[in-house]
Amino acid sequence: MAGLPDRAAIEVVYRGEAGRVLATLIRLVGDFELAEEAAQEAFAAALERWPVVGIPQNPRAWLVNSGRHKAIDRLRRNIALRTKLKALGIEAALEADTGTESDAEEIADDRLRLIFTCCHPALSMEARVALTLKVVCGLETAAVGRVFLVAEETMAQRLVRAKAKIRDAGIPYEVPGREHLAERLTDVLAVVYLVFTEGYAPSRGDVPIRSEFCAEAIRLGRLLLELLPGEGEVEGLLALMLLHGARLAGRADAAGELLLLEEQDRCRWDRDSIEEGRTLVRRALSHALPGPYAVQSAIAALHAEAPSFAATDWAQIAGLYQVLLHLQPSAVVELNAAAALSMVEGPGRGLDLIDALSARGVLKDYYLLPAARADLLTRLGRTAEARSAYDEAIALAHSAPERRLLERRRRGLSG
Amino acid sequence: MQYLLMIYGDESAMANATPENRQVMTEAYATFTKGIVQSGHFKGGERLHPTKAATTVRVRDGKTMLIDGPFAETREQLAGYYVIDARNLDEATAIAASVPGAKTGSIEVRPISEMQPEELVRYGRAS
Numbered sequence: 001m002a003g004l005p006d007r008a009a010i011e012v013v014y015r016g017e018a019g020r021v022l023a024t025l026i027r028l029v030g031d032f033e034l035a036e037e038a039a040q041e042a043f044a045a046a047l048e049r050w051p052v053v054g055i056p057q058n059p060r061a062w063l064v065n066s067g068r069h070k071a072i073d074r075l076r077r078n079i080a081l082r083t084k085l086k087a088l089g090i091e092a093a094l095e096a097d098t099g100t101e102s103d104a105e106e107i108a109d110d111r112l113r114l115i116f117t118c119c120h121p122a123l124s125m126e127a128r129v130a131l132t133l134k135v136v137c138g139l140e141t142a143a144v145g146r147v148f149l150v151a152e153e154t155m156a157q158r159l160v161r162a163k164a165k166i167r168d169a170g171i172p173y174e175v176p177g178r179e180h181l182a183e184r185l186t187d188v189l190a191v192v193y194l195v196f197t198e199g200y201a202p203s204r205g206d207v208p209i210r211s212e213f214c215a216e217a218i219r220l221g222r223l224l225l226e227l228l229p230g231e232g233e234v235e236g237l238l239a240l241m242l243l244h245g246a247r248l249a250g251r252a253d254a255a256g257e258l259l260l261l262e263e264q265d266r267c268r269w270d271r272d273s274i275e276e277g278r279t280l281v282r283r284a285l286s287h288a289l290p291g292p293y294a295v296q297s298a299i300a301a302l303h304a305e306a307p308s309f310a311a312t313d314w315a316q317i318a319g320l321y322q323v324l325l326h327l328q329p330s331a332v333v334e335l336n337a338a339a340a341l342s343m344v345e346g347p348g349r350g351l352d353l354i355d356a357l358s359a360r361g362v363l364k365d366y367y368l369l370p371a372a373r374a375d376l377l378t379r380l381g382r383t384a385e386a387r388s389a390y391d392e393a394i395a396l397a398h399s400a401p402e403r404r405l406l407e408r409r410r411r412g413l414s415g
Numbered sequence: 416m417q418y419l420l421m422i423y424g425d426e427s428a429m430a431n432a433t434p435e436n437r438q439v440m441t442e443a444y445a446t447f448t449k450g451i452v453q454s455g456h457f458k459g460g461e462r463l464h465p466t467k468a469a470t471t472v473r474v475r476d477g478k479t480m481l482i483d484g485p486f487a488e489t490r491e492q493l494a495g496y497y498v499i500d501a502r503n504l505d506e507a508t509a510i511a512a513s514v515p516g517a518k519t520g521s522i523e524v525r526p527i528s529e530m531q532p533e534e535l536v537r538y539g540r541a542s
């Protein structure tokens with residue numbers, strides 16, 4: 001070994017292992033809170049021991065083992081307070097589990113279990129996102145709070161509450177069986193995509209993009225694909241995020257104002273991400289029944305590949321939206337399908353479809369509906385109507401950058 | 416005749432109670448339970464976890480929907496109950512989804528806060 005490690009070196013090792021160590025400790029001790037405390041104490045022990053004895057050959061096993069002992073100590077100290085038999089059961093199991101050299105597969109399973117638990121449908125969507133960022137991604141509580149624009153203390157309380165629900169309601173710590181896997185995986189992917197969307201188009205605040213959340217979501221997507229190789233929808237979602245993420249640098253101008261797709265400088269798009277995304281799209285589409293993320297990623301690939309807005313393969317995009325509509329019928333997809341079709345069959349056709357949507361009374365509070373109408377009305381030269389559609393969209397837009405983009409478009413109307 | 420006694424109360428007041436007050440409350444329930452056990456009125460009863468541990472199950476168009484929390488609508492009234500033993504929440508919600516009423520109403524799945532053997536003795540439910 002080349003010398004003894006300093007604090008920084010130990011921190012690097014710990015950060016690399018923390019997620020896996022915590023996932024395994026949660027399985028072993030059966031309690032989030034206790035496992036988190038044990039992991040922290042194991043890290044503290046590493047900071048104390050490793051500068052003396054060096055970094056162990058298998059730091060993960062060392063940390064898990066140390067955390068396990070810390071958990072036993074804590075259980076013993078708390079034994080009077082905790083539900084006694086349960087604690088004794090855990091303690092006995094912990095003592096019996098000498099398999100600290102758990103094989104790689106078991107540890108990989110631990111991370112997957114953890115993801116499925118954090119994204120369990122019996123938790124509120126906000127709790128799922130918060131827990132995933134905190135426990136799976138290892139974000140600090142304050143950073144998780146920033147997603148929802150709440151103070152660290154508020155976020156900490158919500159996390160405690162979510163963990164209490166897992167414990168008290170008996171949410172299992174396991175990968176769902178075959179018959180529920182697809183459905184539950186959809187829930188997990190929705191959480192990951194929500195984290196991405198919160199970075200790509202923040203629903204709160206005054207910043208146009210928050211690329212750190214996009215990066216975190218992509219990291220989660222990669223982890224999921226590593227844990228569930230060959231799963232088509234995971235490939236599709238990762239491809240979708242890479243392809244959208246590739247365009248982040250072009251999404252806002254130097255002043256931080258949002259740009260429309262047709263205004264973006266395509267030279268600023270990240271070619272490497274686009275290439276990686278395209279490869280994954282091909283894999284995602286090669287499965288017998290491509291799912292909604294695979295189809296969305298194919299649409300994103302067509303946008304990313306297009307040399308310009310005008311030279312985009314709109315016919316194929318419009319066709320793919322029809323496929324998506326069939327797989328995942330929703331008013332939002334209908335709106336997107338109408339916008340795409342307007343590029344093939346003209347703005348009049350798009351407007352008819354959108355007006356039919358409005359007539360059904362759906363998407364009443366969705367600013368992108370009047371925004372899309374405003375665009376089509378502009379293209380049809382119906383400026384006065386376009387102006388009032390922009391007014392509607394501006395009133396409904398929830399983030400300041402989106403509102404400013406619409407105001408800019410409204411000002412640009414001639415006549 | 417059998418009757419169901421449903422105990423409603425302010426959860427936050429209970430959660431924020433001082434240890435002494437909680438002790439008093441626990442004692443009162445132990446005494447009460449012991450009394451109705453001895454008088455032969457007791458048929459069953461459990462302490463529930465607070466509503467934040469609840470999950471509401473509904474089945475619509477053949478699809479099971481889970482909602483975090485107690486979510487019975489005001490136009491829905493309590494019509495019956497089951498006490499089940501399940502391996503975990505997944506099994507419990509799967510059973511809840513097959514209750515016929517799940518298709519038209521809501522099934523709130525609330526974990527029971529299990530009593531330890533010595534508590535059962537204190538409540539007069541075991542000796």
